[in-house]
Amino acid sequence: MGKGSGGGQIFNIGKSKAQLFDKDTSVNINFSDVAGLEEAKTEIIEIVDFLKNPTKYTELGGKIPKGALLVGPPGTGKTLLAKAVAGEAKVPFFSISGSDFVEMFVGVGASRVRDLFKQAKEKAPCIIFIDEIDAIGRARGKNAMTGGNDERENTLNQLLTEMDGFATNAGVIILAATNRADILDKALMRAGRFDRQIYVELPDLEERKAIFIVHMRNLKNDTNLNVEFLAKQTPGFSGADIANVCNESALIAARKGKKVIEKQDFLDAIDRIVGGLEKRNKIISLDEKKVIAFHEAGHASISWLLEHAHPLVKVTIVPRGKALGAAWYLPEERQITTSEQMLDEITAALGGRAAEQVTFGKISTGALNDLEKVTKQAYAMVVYFGLNEKIGNISYYDSTGQQEYSFSKPYSEKTAELIDQEIHILIETAYQRAIKLLQENKEKLNSLAKVLIEKEVIFREDLESIFGKRPFDKEIEIDLMFQGYNENNTTTTINAETPKSLPENS
Numbered sequence: 001m002g003k004g005s006g007g008g009q010i011f012n013i014g015k016s017k018a019q020l021f022d023k024d025t026s027v028n029i030n031f032s033d034v035a036g037l038e039e040a041k042t043e044i045i046e047i048v049d050f051l052k053n054p055t056k057y058t059e060l061g062g063k064i065p066k067g068a069l070l071v072g073p074p075g076t077g078k079t080l081l082a083k084a085v086a087g088e089a090k091v092p093f094f095s096i097s098g099s100d101f102v103e104m105f106v107g108v109g110a111s112r113v114r115d116l117f118k119q120a121k122e123k124a125p126c127i128i129f130i131d132e133i134d135a136i137g138r139a140r141g142k143n144a145m146t147g148g149n150d151e152r153e154n155t156l157n158q159l160l161t162e163m164d165g166f167a168t169n170a171g172v173i174i175l176a177a178t179n180r181a182d183i184l185d186k187a188l189m190r191a192g193r194f195d196r197q198i199y200v201e202l203p204d205l206e207e208r209k210a211i212f213i214v215h216m217r218n219l220k221n222d223t224n225l226n227v228e229f230l231a232k233q234t235p236g237f238s239g240a241d242i243a244n245v246c247n248e249s250a251l252i253a254a255r256k257g258k259k260v261i262e263k264q265d266f267l268d269a270i271d272r273i274v275g276g277l278e279k280r281n282k283i284i285s286l287d288e289k290k291v292i293a294f295h296e297a298g299h300a301s302i303s304w305l306l307e308h309a310h311p312l313v314k315v316t317i318v319p320r321g322k323a324l325g326a327a328w329y330l331p332e333e334r335q336i337t338t339s340e341q342m343l344d345e346i347t348a349a350l351g352g353r354a355a356e357q358v359t360f361g362k363i364s365t366g367a368l369n370d371l372e373k374v375t376k377q378a379y380a381m382v383v384y385f386g387l388n389e390k391i392g393n394i395s396y397y398d399s400t401g402q403q404e405y406s407f408s409k410p411y412s413e414k415t416a417e418l419i420d421q422e423i424h425i426l427i428e429t430a431y432q433r434a435i436k437l438l439q440e441n442k443e444k445l446n447s448l449a450k451v452l453i454e455k456e457v458i459f460r461e462d463l464e465s466i467f468g469k470r471p472f473d474k475e476i477e478i479d480l481m482f483q484g485y486n487e488n489n490t491t492t493t494i495n496a497e498t499p500k501s502l503p504e505n506s
Helices: 006-012 038-052 078-089 108-122 151-164 205-215 227-232 239-255 263-275 286-305 339-349 351-360 365-384 413-440 442-455 460-467 475-481
Strands: 019-021 067-071 093-097 126-131 172-178 196-199 312-316 326-329 457-459
Touching (some): 038 172, 038 196, 078 093, 078 126, 093 108, 108 126, 286 351, 339 351, 339 365, 413 442
Parallel strands (some): 067 172, 067 196, 093 126
Antiparallel strands (some): 312 326, 312 457
């Protein structure tokens, strides 16, 4: 029945699909290829050391950890860390995705888990790596449709038993990665299964600099290229984004027929990734162009006049991606944000619509992105961060992620009405503030919009010539920020309307 016919595959359906990396199929990535994750790397290196020199730890009475869970946003290097472990450990390394366990046949997932651990025990000491473990590790009993008789739940139960059940797993360490740790089952997260949770966050300035250096090893760069300058231009970028910037810059330089990659190519690559492709051939009427120019001039003016608004870098009315125009900022990298800072940011985001109202006496649909951003930000202020006087020091944020399974809100109908009122008051107050500021500086707004219509792309020095020097800026940072901008009107982008470094509702 088996050989030569398709029917033989039925007997292998419960076998593990894990890919084995050992001395015959070694991985050529090591820890020197992983930049910017020093704390995470320290913990991972220690796990490798457990396998290489176990007696160093066991002779003191310590036990080797069962597993480590890598948690962090997409593109931050979780899988890359696992590849580096495979390259450094010099022990058998099983790699499998969480979705590889479950198929249409009942019991296949649990069978594959058993087979995987059976193979691992035979090759111990070894490492098992399960990527995207949330595919099978989701909290049990939360799905109203399938209840507790779900194939995924059976697979998870088997995994829990194998990781820390009645039988011992000497010398088998489990690594797993996910960007949805909030939905994982509590039994999976406990000590004894995943003893360590390693958080892999978005890189800061120094880490971005180290990541750029790694990805620029194989590029033919201009010798005058300042890596620190590039790191400052990419706040909120993940390691994968930076790799993409480096690749795009090489493609842009090749397209222009250059022999080396210059600073301008990197800036154009950042534009391309953050804002989308330039569409200079898009047909826009003169009236629409005027509205877009005043809208973007409004953003620029308000952000210039408010202390806590992000420092402006460039304004453009050249269509790019889905946007008809954009104001580009370099967001300050901070860990906590005050209510004053958030209110200034909301006011700056409403500056575009306010400029339309002040100039034309009517508003357009062009502020959709701004309105979406300020609504989410105001909602977060009132509902999550407790920054509203009437609601008080209450947060309805649920870090466990269980609210998505609930059909009701965690507050009453009366509170919901109050939340709606407070969000409305907050946004309207910021809008009136923006209108007042623009009315007081109407001549400067008109001058800026006129320059924008003529040039299509204007930089910080154009605003300085109209508004005067901005009193809130730190001189050293501003000087460094503008080392890379040339005199021509090549579009160079730092960050679009919504800063990448901010979470969706903050």
